Amino acid sequence: MLQIIEVRKNVLAKNDELAAANRALFAREGLTAVNFVSSPGAGKTTLLVKTLTDLADRYRCAVVEGDQRTANDAERIAATGAPVVQINTLSACHLDASMVARGLTALDLAGLDYLFIENVGNLVCPAGYDLGEKMKVVVMSTTEGEDKPVKYPKMFRVSAALLLTKTDLLPHLDFDADKAVDCALQVNPALAVFRVSAKTGEGFDAWYDWLAAQRG
Ligand code: MG
Numbered sequence: 001m002l003q004i005i006e007v008r009k010n011v012l013a014k015n016d017e018l019a020a021a022n023r024a025l026f027a028r029e030g031l032t033a034v035n036f037v038s039s040p041g042a043g044k045t046t047l048l049v050k051t052l053t054d055l056a057d058r059y060r061c062a063v064v065e066g067d068q069r070t071a072n073d074a075e076r077i078a079a080t081g082a083p084v085v086q087i088n089t090l091s092a093c094h095l096d097a098s099m100v101a102r103g104l105t106a107l108d109l110a111g112l113d114y115l116f117i118e119n120v121g122n123l124v125c126p127a128g129y130d131l132g133e134k135m136k137v138v139v140m141s142t143t144e145g146e147d148k149p150v151k152y153p154k155m156f157r158v159s160a161a162l163l164l165t166k167t168d169l170l171p172h173l174d175f176d177a178d179k180a181v182d183c184a185l186q187v188n189p190a191l192a193v194f195r196v197s198a199k200t201g202e203g204f205d206a207w208y209d210w211l212a213a214q215r216g
């Protein structure tokens, strides 16, 4: 048992080393890296497609997409015109720093303002893997349980912002958005919270203002 614990420690120590190298590279290139995390189906790709489209004339952005299989999400991102690389993690349920480093070799980082990393849909272990990003942004949708933040607190604790997506569905749901936000703030009072709908555009201006303030 002790040996298993030791192996796990070494894996995370190695990941931290590689994440530090990614972070140094991002600093040299003067770009801001944001790691988007959520459970599957929360709307990360839709959020990124809208963000990339709306910010296209303001910033140069590229995307690293993580999924176990397929390039479906990368194809949606590519349709916006943003450079994108798809990483298929196969058996792994999260991105790690070495996977991101390999993905970066396929992108031209020069002149980029933002690198958006869409992690594998999973609210558990992506919380424990530093990819070298400046911050994690957790995405949660109105079709989930309001108590997700207290059930999976680590992800909400390590994130700088919460995007509550699909607010256009609220009239059709029993979901209590205030309760969900309360749960999230209970876990992490410093979270910046944005209630957004990619369908109606609600909340996106505030999200873009916050994103702009994170640069550098
Ligand atoms: Mg996706």
Ligand code: ZN
Residues within 6 Å of the ligand: 092, 093, 094, 122, 125, 126
């Ligand atoms: Zn995992």
